[in-house]
Amino acid sequence: MPTTAFSHTVAQAEQAGRTPTRRTVDVTDVRELTPGVVRFTFRDEFIAANTEPGQFVNLYSHNPQHLMPRPFGVSEVDGDEVSLIFAVVGYGTEEFAALTAGDHVDVLGPLGKPFNIRTDADYLLVGGGLGIPPLLEAAQALSERADCHTTAVLGYRAEHFADVYAAKYADEVHSIDESEGNVLTLLERLWPGLQERGRELIILSCGPTPMMKAVAEWAAKRGVDAQLCMEQRMGCGYGTCVACTVDTRDGREKVCEAGPVFTAHQLGWDNK
Incomplete structure (x- = not known):
C-alpha cells in the first residue's frame, strides 16, 4: 500500500x-x-x-x-x-x-520514553557499538540549541562506523576501539576539561548493559546525572508481551513502556 x-x-x-x-x-x-x-x-x-x-x-x-x-x-x-x-x-x-x-x-x-534533554546543561553522549544510534539523534536535537555543548564519546569493537554522523551534530567527537581501551578510558582523559567548563553536565548513554553500569558508576562518583537507554530484547514493543522487563527501584518495569530511557537512580545504578 x-x-x-x-x-x-x-x-x-x-x-x-x-x-x-x-x-x-x-x-x-x-x-x-x-x-x-x-x-x-x-x-x-x-x-x-x-x-x-x-x-x-x-x-x-x-x-x-x-x-x-x-x-x-x-x-x-x-x-x-x-x-x-x-x-x-x-x-x-x-x-x-x-x-x-x-x-x-x-x-x-x-x-517508548525518550531522553530528557530540556535542562540547560552540557551533554556527554556515551555510546557503545550498536547502542550509538539513539545518541546520534540526541546530538542532532541538541545541535539546534545554543545553550549547551555536546561531547560524543563512542566505543567500538573495531570499525568506527558512526563518527561521521556524530560529527555532523556534536561539538566534539571522541572515539575508541578495543585495541586502545573503552569509553571509560576516554571519560578519564576528558574529565579535567569537562570540569574546567564549569557547567552542569548530564550523561546520556546507550550500549551494552555492563558498559552502561560502569558509566553510571563513573558518573555517580563525580556527581553527574546519567540517563540510560536500555537495549532489552523486545517482543511487541508496546507493553503487551512483557518480554522486556528490567529491575528498577520500583520493581520490574517494561522497557518498551517505562523506558527505554531510565535514570541511573531509577535503575539503582547510582549507589544512592
Whole structure:
C-alpha cells in the first residue's frame, strides 16, 4: 500500500496526540556502513515530525510467519526521512538489509520514553557499538540549541562506523576501539576539561548493559546525572508481551513502556 494512503490517518493521529497504527512506508536508502552494519532510511512524515531522542520504531517482516517486529532506535531525521543503524544478526535484519530504495516496509512508532534533554546543561553522549544510534539523534536535537555543548564519546569493537554522523551534530567527537581501551578510558582523559567548563553536565548513554553500569558508576562518583537507554530484547514493543522487563527501584518495569530511557537512580545504578 503506498504511503500516501495513510496521510489522512497520520494527520488524524497527530491531531489527537497519539501514535498512528502500523502502516506501510517507502524505503529510500539502504547502505552498508561496515561489514554487517547497515544504515536504513525510510520516509514517514509522522515519525520524522514526532520522534524524540531515545525513542524507537518497530519494523515488520514481510514473512507472515515472523509475527514479532524488530525495534530500532532512530539515529537521524532529515525532512520526512528517518534513518536507523543496525547490525545484521538474524533473519529479520537480513530481510531489512536486503531491501532497496523503492521497496516498502511496515512500521510503527515512535514508541517508548525518550531522553530528557530540556535542562540547560552540557551533554556527554556515551555510546557503545550498536547502542550509538539513539545518541546520534540526541546530538542532532541538541545541535539546534545554543545553550549547551555536546561531547560524543563512542566505543567500538573495531570499525568506527558512526563518527561521521556524530560529527555532523556534536561539538566534539571522541572515539575508541578495543585495541586502545573503552569509553571509560576516554571519560578519564576528558574529565579535567569537562570540569574546567564549569557547567552542569548530564550523561546520556546507550550500549551494552555492563558498559552502561560502569558509566553510571563513573558518573555517580563525580556527581553527574546519567540517563540510560536500555537495549532489552523486545517482543511487541508496546507493553503487551512483557518480554522486556528490567529491575528498577520500583520493581520490574517494561522497557518498551517505562523506558527505554531510565535514570541511573531509577535503575539503582547510582549507589544512592
